[in-house]
Amino acid sequence: MAPVKYLKSTDLKSWLGELAQENRVFAPRYEGDAVIFAPFDPEQEIFIKYAATAPPKKTVFPQSEKLVDFMYSKDPEDLSRILIEAKEVLPQGTAIVFGGRPCDVRGFTMFDRVYMSEEATDIYYKARRDNTSFITLACDSTENTCFCHWVNSSPSDPTGSDILAVPVTGGLLLKAVSDRGESLLTSKLLSEGESKRDEAEKVIKEVADSLDQAPDLAQAPKKLLEVFDNIEFWEEVSAKCLSCGACTYLCPTCYCFNITDETQGMKGSRIRSWDNCMSALFTMEASGHNPRPTKAHRLKNRVGHKFSYYPDLHDGVISCCGCGRCIKSCPAGVDIREIVLKAIAFEPTVTEG
Ligand code: SF4
Ligand code: SF4
Secondary structure, eight states, X not given: OOOEEEEEGGGHHHHHHHHTTTSEEEEEEEETTEEEEEEOOTTSOOOOSSOOSSOTHHHHSOSEXXXXXXXXXXXXXXXXXXXXXXXXXXXXXXXXXXEEOHHHHHHHHHHHHHHBOSSOBOHHHHHHHHTEEEEEEOOSSOOTTOOGGGGTOOTTOOTTOSEEEEEETTEEEEEEOSHHHHHTOOOTTOEEOGGGHHHHHHHHHHHHHTSOOOOOOTTHHHHHHHXXXXXXXXXXXXXXXOOOOHHHHTOTTOOOEEEEEEEETTEEEEEEEEOOTTSGGGGOOTTSOOSSOSHHHHHHHHHHIIIIIHHXXXXXXXXXXXXXXXXXXXXXXXXXXXXXXXXXXXXXXXXXX
């Protein structure tokens, strides 16, 4: 059985402080009205009551990151030639993310299939991913936007985590999920946890039992393809959308980016920044043609990608972890669950004649 330790709530900051001596530690805290993952600061309160407003995506996949520094110079042998020297800027050091939720952390496994596949590996993503540990908080309550259980997960799913932390009386029960997680459980601040194991199992069971019956999404990939060319369907479900992009920026599984070069004289840097498929400019081509010209086309891509195209390419895995952030944060009330269920229920009208 995996080793378990008990951490008193009053010792949480001290423990994270210990871990921060050798790692960059991120924890959820308020910044303005939002709870975000920020570098651990013992002076700031750690917020663990509910899932953070933004997932910890940027800890492994920063919103903006430098990939390469480059410099142009004249070839001294032939002054008509320009030489370019480029140097990769690889992330250094180890990091620990405390307080992500099971849905958030499982989201990285969907990134992994794209950024660390056999065909191609993104060295920047891999450098952070390999050196980041996750101490994940099991949920002891859910919100009405949560639907992790629709997508083959649960509020205590340890997938992708190194330690699963379950809230129990007066603190957290810490269960090692990986060898790396076990190696983080050596502090003298931690006491034996076996006596809390039953209470933790009860918390996990109660929250799982509180969830409604999940619908069967097995037909989603096929049914979304059936409505692919039905623009009326997509116009109807996207009618309220404002194209603000909040849903993509807050999504733990949206991984699209854009590349820009920032230059100053003969020097420059290549920068990668998140991009979002709900923006009209995302697919705008240099000719002026846009293959996704309306918000109906763009929402079709977002939903289709997560519930149809990605599963088709990745062993049926849905690339939505059911965190519900896109629903909670959408200013127009667009609900991805309703769209998927509507597509599954859709039957084309048969005209006689
Ligand atoms: S958050 Fe809502 S309004 Fe904004 S782009 Fe997404 S679906 Fe549209
Ligand atoms: S699509 Fe919505 S519910 Fe699914 S992972 Fe992204 S933000 Fe969460």
